[in-house]
Amino acid sequence: MLSLFVHYKSAPDEQLMERVRLVSDEKAFNELYRRYARLLQGFFFRRLGGDEQLAADLLQDTFLRVWQSPASNSDSGLFRTWLFTIAYNLCKNIYRSNEHEQAYLESLPTDEPIEEDTTPVQLDKAAFDQALQQELARLNETQQMLFELRFTQEMTVPEIAAIIGIPEGTVKSRLHTLTNYLRLKLKDNEE
Amino acid sequence: MKNKINPAFTAKNNTFEDQLTASARRLREAQDAKLQVTTSPLPHRRQYWGWIATPAAAAAGLLFGMFINQPSKAPDQFTVPVVAADTTGHSILDDGADYSLFVAL
Numbered sequence: 446m447l448s449l450f451v452h453y454k455s456a457p458d459e460q461l462m463e464r465v466r467l468v469s470d471e472k473a474f475n476e477l478y479r480r481y482a483r484l485l486q487g488f489f490f491r492r493l494g495g496d497e498q499l500a501a502d503l504l505q506d507t508f509l510r511v512w513q514s515p516a517s518n519s520d521s522g523l524f525r526t527w528l529f530t531i532a533y534n535l536c537k538n539i540y541r542s543n544e545h546e547q548a549y550l551e552s553l554p555t556d557e558p559i560e561e562d563t564t565p566v567q568l569d570k571a572a573f574d575q576a577l578q579q580e581l582a583r584l585n586e587t588q589q590m591l592f593e594l595r596f597t598q599e600m601t602v603p604e605i606a607a608i609i610g611i612p613e614g615t616v617k618s619r620l621h622t623l624t625n626y627l628r629l630k631l632k633d634n635e636e
Numbered sequence: 637m638k639n640k641i642n643p644a645f646t647a648k649n650n651t652f653e654d655q656l657t658a659s660a661r662r663l664r665e666a667q668d669a670k671l672q673v674t675t676s677p678l679p680h681r682r683q684y685w686g687w688i689a690t691p692a693a694a695a696a697g698l699l700f701g702m703f704i705n706q707p708s709k710a711p712d713q714f715t716v717p718v719v720a721a722d723t724t725g726h727s728i729l730d731d732g733a734d735y736s737l738f739v740a741l
Contacts, residue, residue, distance in 0.1 A: 471678050
């Protein structure tokens with residue numbers, strides 16, 4: 446049931462979204478925007494080759510969709526997952542319009558199970574960050590997207606599976622492949 | 637390339653995944669902080685002034701309603717022709733001629 450009084454700053458995302466959906470509460474919408482705008486603009490910025498204007502446009506586009514079609518969130522779970530699903534689909538449309546679709550599809554990593562090595566790499570923060578940035582730039586779009594969702598946005602496997610629209614097992618497998626690959630590459634930077 | 641190992645860092649990050657997460661967070665925060673985030677696509681003013689604009693509009697409507705319902709001192713549309721007819725009739729009678737039929741009308 447929709448409560449009459451809401452403390453917007455502390456209300457959970459889902460409660461705010463419910464208010465947007467049921468009573469078109471602009472204050473609830475703006476609070477959601479305040480929480481996610483920078484995060485989402487950064488997501489677009491990284492995923493679309495560092496184009497700040499395009500990132501800003503897509504941020505607006507995403508939130509306008511949230512405002513105009515709030516009902517599509519009614520039966521899905523977390524607001525964040527839904528928001529990033531919209532953002533992910535917008536990115537895919539851009540890839541398609543840039544005729545990157547074929548490269549995108551070809552870049553899908555194999556789902557072969559691999560052995561997991563979890564030992565940390567012996568690098569300090571600055572060196573690790575620098576080496577990681579270099580390696581990330583060499584990954585294909587799919588792998589970059591996977592890294593972004595899992596490590597940059599710190600999402601769970603079920604969330605990623607819901608956003609990309611693939612089974613959780615496939616997400617896990619791809620993450621293992623990616624993590625193992627990065628570990629091997631970053632280990633090369635050790636002393 | 638020689639890199640010093642930060643013991644505090646490696647102690648906090650027990651696995652390579654932890655290292656990745658911490659590094660990705662640092663990179664994200666550094667990049668996101670530089671971005672000029674645009675304002676919300678919805679106008680801000682409407683929501684903040686709505687609570688005062690609604691009662692104000694209601695009060696203004698009430699005042700306006702009271703103003704237009706005040707009894708008017710001006711002659712209304714039915715009295716004006718009678719006054720005009722009277723005036724015309726009297727001025728004609730002053731001529732000395734018999735216009736009783738016209739006055740009666």
